[in-house]
Amino acid sequence: MRPAEEYRESLRDGRQVWLEGRRIPDVTSDPLLRKSVEWVASTYARYEGLANPMFAIPTTQDELREQVAFLLSADRTAATTAGCMALTTVGGDAIKSYARRVAEADLRVAAAVDDTAKPVQVRGHKDGVVVNGGKQHVIGAAVVHDLLVLAGDVAVAVPVSSPGVRVLAHTPAPRPEDDRSFPYSRSRTISEAIVVFDEVVVSGDRVFQDATEYADTLQVWERARAVADQADRAELIMGLAQTISEMNGIETVSHVRDKLSAIAVYAKMCRAGWESALANATFDRGMVRPDDSFLYATKAYGGHLYSEMTHYLHDVAGGAVITAPTIADLDNPEIGDALRKYMRTMEGVSGEHRVRIFHLIRDLFADTYGGWDKVTSQVVGGGMHHQRMATLDSFDLEPVKAKARAAAGIDA
């Protein structure tokens, strides 16, 4: 596996990226996009010289569990790259050959699935195909090597640096030069993009036919990761709510315990949903996949109650979620000691530690990154209505109807 520095260097390939109206000549040095680059680079650094799990296909339940644990610990492009690998289980020789090249060169791939108002169209060309149109919500487009573009029954792996590819990036990365008061998003944001394809010529070995069913498999790890992450996030909400309640000295107050118990139920149910998806995983065409009906149901459940849980978290934490001083304030000798004194609450609770907890709550649940994370998680797959419908569609209705008939004493 290639070193992180080599990855950074590989992004200086003439790609055409814009952010907030500015052309970004080098994504590795732009203060905002650099945060995405460094997150991806951190995964490279972790596996330098080792086999990267994102290129493996899980064939047992244990391997599936390990795969998802890895995806949760890695940057977001790991899930889309792993999704590309998963296509080898449903695709032909061409995608298998492509996936092998991706793994050998240790590349990162983004999934370009959602069309813009001008859907992607692919037409034949003497060297392969020509791609035109646009894709939106392309996670990591500015910092990966290839875009796996789905267009009807054709899929095309388009190098980001191809002439005619324009990446209109967006990022929820924190804006302040001193980003220490953004403990999560300073190192774990990924940029997304609308990608425009303008007469992009792609060689034939990057074109995959019969790709009608690719979307489902390409996004299998993003889907699984989202539900596993939801369980992790729910437990983090629980941990933060309990910690800040203890720091505030209110963890035994009855209405606080009511809220903590509601979050506890939520966290357990999110975990139960994910565990059920794992326990009911199925082996299909050489790969173990989590059970979709549990994934859809858990996603719908988690999204439905998410705002209520963050509301409880804000409530037990208090206004300092949005008014806690910054780390730079604490560093200022004129005010730092006084701030530590007044942010402290009791023996064993330092003012600075409490400030850091507030920063994390704000960053994740009441600021730019929190808004981005909440919206993208909630509306993935078409929003809450579609998640419910997907749950209904994947629900095995016949057995439950039979159960109802039996209970009512109606003959089958």
Added chain:
Amino acid sequence: MPMMTGEQYRQSLLDGRKCYIDGELIKDPFEHPLLKAAATSVANTYDRFYDPSPDAFHPMYTIPRSREEMDARVKAMGQSDITAGTTAACMALVEVAPELGKLKPEYRERVYEFFEWCKTNDVRCSEAITDAKGHRKKRPAQQDDPDAYVRVVSRERDGIVLRGAKLHITGAPLVHEQVVLPTKSMKPGEEDYAVACSVPTNAEGLKIVNTTNAPRGDDLRHFPISMRTNMPEGLLIFEDVFVPNERVFLDGEVSHAASLAHALGLWERSNAVAYSGSSADRLVGLAALLAEMNGAADRTDIRDLLSEMAIFATMCRAGWEAAMANAVTNEDGTLSPASLYISASKFYNAELHGKMVDILHDIAGTLLVEAPTMADYDSDEIGADIKEHLAGDSGWSAQDRLKLLHYVRDLTADTYGGWIAVTESLAGGGQYAQRLVTLRHFDLNAAKELARKAVGLEAG
């Protein structure tokens, strides 16, 4: 003294105050990138209501005595910045002046004089109420740090000396006076904490550390709300600040510690409820526009969601109407909205706000938080791409689509949106406090009597 113009207000802030943001001392808020918009919004209020006649004053100093006066006040406050709201709330102190006068006649006189001074000098005040609080379950005097609640550390012939901190003080670095009130009721033995007074922002020993919901960047057009209406929140540090007697409204009388904050709290909650109907209407309108923009306005599931929002908006409006229909007139003629309906409405609004925002987000889709900026749209290189790829259904242009998406993101899914979500439920007392107040004002006996009759039990 005549009213101040915006420029005079600007000059009035250059008074040596010690205010900080991001670890740095603020020299002039009008020159600071994170405070400029907020300071300008206050200055604009000054200019909007400026009247050169010597007896003129801002409507915030009119204590409403009828529904018409209340409506006029709500309208005027709606055209003003947030510091006008905090100042107006502080003026509610005059309501408790007669009570304070029973403790000491000079308290009453000082409150009236302070009110007149503020009105005459056209100043802005903050509500400095929430203490650092230390361990929340312990009383002020039981804390291991006696300064966890603001307290009087010494009393001198001509005034008192304050120490402690006040948190979440909206607009603190942009006002002239910090009106310090006890955060809750006090008990015997806590006399030093039963202190109410007003402290000039540039007082010796007062330092204010600020955070802000202002957006950061050079081109802020994709923050259509917060680029103009943001406001800093200050953490006030009182390092042995001297307060002259004429600005001390309570010192040591624990019996009245809570009454001042309660008077302000009602106004603060009332203010929130007064605008909740129009805020909720705006949410419904945004959702309807998003649905049209995405060509989904006729979908059954979308209409279900819109109806849910419409009920929410109607109930928010009903809460304010009921509060005013049941308003009470105090001894001095001041009209106060009914606490029962104010607390119930505030709770209802805050409790369901997140659910309404969920609906907006669901209708909007991921583009809500990933839309290109207006700078992207204006770019010679990629502007044409955006026009082409973001053209929406129902004839929506890419530009209008971006405007709508940015507005909703700014309001509900970014820094300012986070601030709204937190303050909506916590300002004026948290959700639990609203429940308690509602229950306290609810006529349980009448309700029980109804139940008895319905069940056929004898009257209790």
